[in-house]
Amino acid sequence: MKRRNLLQRILCFSVIVVFMSIPAWGADTIKIGVLGPMAFTQGEGHWNGATLAADEINAQGGVTVNGAKRQIELIKVDTNEFLSVPDATNAVELAISRFNADFLTGGFRTEAVTVMQDIAMDNKKIFLGCGAAHPELCERVATDYNRYKYWFRVTPINSKFLVKVDFILLGTVAKIMATQLNIPKIKVAIVAEQAAWNEPIVSVAQKKLPEMGMEVVGVWRPSPVATDVGAELSAVQRAGAHIIFTSFSSSVGIPFAKQLGELKIPAAPVGINVEAQKQSFYDATGGKGDYTLTINTYARVKITDATIPFFDSYLKRFGEAPNYTAGTYEALHILKEAIERANSLDSDKVVMELEKTDRPGTAGRLVFTKDHDVTWGPGYVTGLGTQWQDGKNQCVWPMGWEGVTYEGVVPYKLPPWIVEHYKK
């Protein structure tokens, strides 16, 4: 009987301790739901960037609200949005209703983020987007401010500006080829994966390139998940292209670069190749990805004073360079600053302070537009052009563009087999 009483007392004591602890957890921390496809590189970027920022903020005591320091508690929410949009909606519901997230960050696929955005807005939760580039996400803020004001895009620059950078990079390489190899008229093959986001890029490119003094020799649209593009590359070579204007966001970017390098096709790849932004690209292509030029967000150059320390800390801690979804690092820091200025966790008050953000961020000076998008241009976030050179992803642009040159930028290099081919 004595033993039974003792057990009952221990049980009661445990229950009381647990129940007393719950309000304490809730009061001391600010919960941030990090949303992303966690089994994939993009989700890892979301989580790693947020972890790095949370650790830095917590090491300094946390976020000051009403004179009290509160620690940041991250909640890892796997949206699985690569494979299933419904999974993403369930994940954000889970983050809000079960884990009681105070704020949200992350998201990758526009199709998924659009729905996640709606759920967050319905719950008046601030959602700092770090992955989806479609302009529509911010246009919603402009058209229905009261509903969508809780949404801000931290990274990347929206796809309209991505296209602008795309054409600037293409023009830069065309100029280098024309000058160095004495090619009077540059011929361009457009190779763009078959996806909705590419439709405007392909149609604009077909119109814009002749205006830029170049000739379009053909358009090839492989599947985003094509595993062999040998036939496409043969056709591009047969068409006599000097430059291949790429537009890949999916896995096709790897076999494309791998086979291009293996076959030494005499045409320089320029454009968007999301896979080439990752550190693992070089290994995945077996080293054949050298000379691939792509738009990027991060590189080890001095965009602002914050860039290189962030890049180095990330590389040291996670063993790879940050990809653009690691902008969650920036998101957490601007959120901390906004909360402290608002001196409140109230969404409406924090929104007002987030709108005042002007921070020398890791990808450039971060100032939000009226529709809560990233401001693009000289003096703000510009985006980067990075090229794989001898196994290193080097920043090659901007270099003198609109007076902007980041410290650490190196010159673009033409693939040696192209130089050899056209110098003959």
Next chain:
Amino acid sequence: MLQDIIINGLVNGSIYALLAIGFSLIFGVARIVNIAHTAFYMLAAYFIYIGFHYLGAPPVLAIVLAVPATVLTALVCFRLFIDPIQEHEAAVLIATIALAMVIQEALLVVFGGHYLGVPPLISGYVELLGVRVTKQHVLALGFVLVALALVWVLLMRTRIGLAIRVTAQDREIANLMGMDVRRVAMVTMAVSVMLAAVAGAIVVPLTVLDPHMWMHPLIMMLAIVVLGGVGSVKGSLLGSFILGFAEALVVFLIPMGAFLKGSVALSIMILVLLIRPEGLFGVAFEEER
């Protein structure tokens, strides 16, 4: 352009043939529709990746280790999941789908959704009829011929080959005559998966590893075996090259529709089936046996 289509068609066809022959063999002999066939192709590629990146083995050694490891894994799976239900073809079909999904999810857990690569056996390219082809592609083309020769020798010139053919002809009679039909099915499974594993070793250095890489080749392989006549090895070979050439034609004739090359290939399959429902060699193969 003609030479481009010929060379690319041959290269595409040879890669598909490597997979389709093994699939056709196990169906022709044991009536097992092994949907996990391309999952074993994927598994072999990951074993090579492990051997090369984690164990530091040179590419050839990584392949030499990966092929038997894949075959061993397949045989264990066969004993555990397929053998007990082998008499029920629909159940086998579903079990192999489940097996493929399990392999996919296991790889996703271990390696994540990252795109990985393995090194080629031979680097560089050669020019055939003025068309640049990677040496690894040429190796794939050559290996199809070797694989076919080996399969022919196995089936026609060995005792186990005789047993395989007899079992394929009539499993029940073979059993009544005292043959160990389960053992024959296992041997056939081993040969079939070995072909898939070698296909993985030859093809994957040209492309990219990820846990979903088994799906596209599976669809193409099913189209090929249906087109060629289910269970017919030579039908699979012919079907592989028909679809390989169809893909090359699409890329060169309608570049804006290059993404349609898979769909066009599948449409050809449907067209052939409308005219000849048993496939190109369906009946002929039955008569051969």
